Amino acid sequence: MKILIKNATLISMSEKRKKIEENMDIKIEGNQIVGIGQNLNDSTVTKIIDATNKVVMPGLVNTHSHVPMSIFRETVDGYALQDWLNKKIWPMEDKLTKEDIYYASLLTFLEMVKTGTTTINDMYFMTEEILRAANNIKVRLQTSRTLTGQNSAEMQQRIEELNCLLENNMGKQQRITFNIGIHGLYTSNRECIQQCVAFAKEKNLPIHIHFCENKQEVEDIKTLYHTSPIEVLEQEFSFQKLILAHCVCLTNEDIAKLKNFKVSISHCPISNLKLGCGIAPIAEMLAQGINVSLGTDGQGSGCNLDLFETMKYTALLQKGIQQNAKLLPAYEILKMATINGAKALSLEKEIGSIEEGKKADIILLDLSNSVVAKPLNDLFSTIVYNAKGTNVVTTLIDGEILMENRKTLYEEAPIFEQCQKIIKRIQ
Ligand SMILES: [Zn+2]
DSSP: OOOEEEEEEEEESSOOOOSSSSEEEEEEEETTTEEEESSSSTTTTTTEEEETTTTEEOEEEEEEEGGGGGGGGTTTTTTTHHHIIIIIIIHHTTTHHHHHHHHHHHHHHHHHHHHHHEEEEEEEOOOOHHHHHHHHHTTTEOOOOOBBBBBBBHHHHHHHHHHHHHHTTTTTSSSSSOOEEEEEHHHHHHOHHHHHHHHHHHHHHEEEEEOSHHHHHHHHHHHHHHHHHHHHHHHHTTTTEEEEOOOOSOOOOHHHTTTTSSSEEEEOOOHHHHHTTOOOOHHHHHHHHHHEEOOOOHHHHOOOOOHHHHHHHHHHHHHHTTTTTTOOOHHHHHHHHHHHHHHHHOOOTTTOOTTTBBOOOEEOOOOOOOGGSSSSSOOHHHHHHHHGGGGGEEEEEETEEEEEETTTTSSSHHHHHHHHHHHHHHH
């Protein structure tokens, strides 16, 4: 399919085009962006999208989630992380069937498309069902089979399951990529972690892991490993490409050490606030040149997948806790939600900005009737502070139009109904 997006206000997020450009056209052939300019015309295009009065920007990248946890939305109020997992989540997860995982994943992918996220990084289990849902909705997904184990034999079994998943699926579908998802240092012992890292090296894949989400976790790691979390990283994970989710409880010395790793942070402020974990010191991480991207975490703790909301929290929290209004200008926040996310997932050559040769993962925002976008002064700030996922009217992933003028390709009601039934059954 050849698509021509006409007359856009373009925010490309590319190094070459940092300014907002008006009256821009974007030409797409198959899954690729092939032209960006004014007055592009091509009589062979099969579809024209009129972007008059609309903002065209790269689809957002969510670097930490648990895709099927959509069904646990609003089950968390009043629980701290460990309590919530032990008393609520893990007992419910034990009851989940493959079909449940499939429907819960459909709900998440639908939510992505409807709120402008085009790529998501997932950590869960029964991953074949998550892949089935991703192929149905056609989103871009990076996933794994989460590794946790109480002993070496149990961990080996999980690694074999992940190996099987990789053998069957890696490289087969270009929207789908993989990493090595390890739940956390506090849920596996050192020997198990060593097995995971050895496997990641063998497969040459990055590791995605929860890291220093709250004080309790840091204490548990100290007890289990007889040293600090950052030292465990130094001892066991050096040279490995890492995606660290959360990083709430880090000191400035820890951050200085982190700089030496091939590391990206997935900052999940809403989940961190809701679980009473705290606020990650990301302004310091950015100052040290560490790549910081944005995540929502599962909807159980993160409420929803609306990365526009996450962008606003990210900016406000750092300005507030550091008592420094100059921190994190709106454009930096937009980078965190797009190109920094792509870098975290090793996909920066393919997505994260609108550039010729990149994949057509593009969203259109309509702010023309939004009272909170009037008057329009600074568009970057308007998007960060006053846009919402529901302002996204059209979503393209891999050159396919998955939502146009708020209408998706999918039967939404049966997905909603099924998910309501699941949570009723397992609660
Ligand atoms: Zn998480």
